[in-house]
Amino acid sequence: xxDLNLNKESEQPDSQSLAAQAQAAGEAAExxxxxxxxxxxxxxxxxAAVSADDANLAMLAHLLSxxxxxxxxxxxxMISKDQPQKGFVADQAKExxxxxxxxxxxxxxxxxxMVVFIGILLVPxxxxxxxxxxxxxxxxxxxxxxxxxxxxxxxxx
Numbered sequence: 001x002x003d004l005n006l007n008k009e010s011e012q013p014d015s016q017s018l019a020a021q022a023q024a025a026g027e028a029a030e031x032x033x034x035x036x037x038x039x040x041x042x043x044x045x046x047x048a049a050v051s052a053d054d055a056n057l058a059m060l061a062h063l064l065s066x067x068x069x070x071x072x073x074x075x076x077x078m079i080s081k082d083q084p085q086k087g088f089v090a091d092q093a094k095e096x097x098x099x100x101x102x103x104x105x106x107x108x109x110x111x112x113x114m115v116v117f118i119g120i121l122l123v124p125x126x127x128x129x130x131x132x133x134x135x136x137x138x139x140x141x142x143x144x145x146x147x148x149x150x151x152x153x154x155x156x157x
Contacts, residue, residue: 050088050144058092058141066134070100092141094156099149103130
C-alpha cells in the first residue's frame with residue numbers, strides 16, 4: 001500500500017511538469033506564429049512600397065542575366081545606384097550581378113576541372129541552377145519582394 005502512495009506522489013510532479021512544458025510549448029508556438037505574421041505584414045508593406053516600374057526593372061535585372069550574363073544587371077545597377085527612389089532596383093540588380101559573378105567563377109572552376117572530366121558534369125549543372133534561380137528571383141522581384149540568391153559571393157556591398 002505504501003508503494004502505491006509513493007507511485008501516486010511520484011506521478012503528480014510528472015503531470016505538473018508535463019502541464020508546465022505543454023504550456024511553455026504553447027506559448028512558444030504563439031510567439032512563432034506572431035513573428036511569422038509580423039514578417040508577412042512587413043513583406044506586404046515592403047511590396048506595396050515598390051512601384052510597378054521598379055518591380056519590372058528589378059525583374060529584368062534577374063531575367064536578362066540568363067541571356068546576357070553580368071552585363072544586364074551591371075547596366076541596370078549603374079543606372080539606378082545613385083537614385084535614392086530606385087533603392088529596390090539597385091539592390092536587386094546588385095544581387096543579380098553578385099550572383100552572375102559567382103556563376104562565372106563556378107564556370108571557370110568547372111572549366112579547369114574538365115581536365116579530370118568532372119567539369120563536363122558541372123557545367124550543365126551550373127547553367128541549370130543559374131536558369132532556375134534567375135527565374136525564381138525574377139518572380140520574387142516582380143512581386144516586390146527582395147530576393148537573395150543562395151551560394152552567392154557578395155562581392156558588391
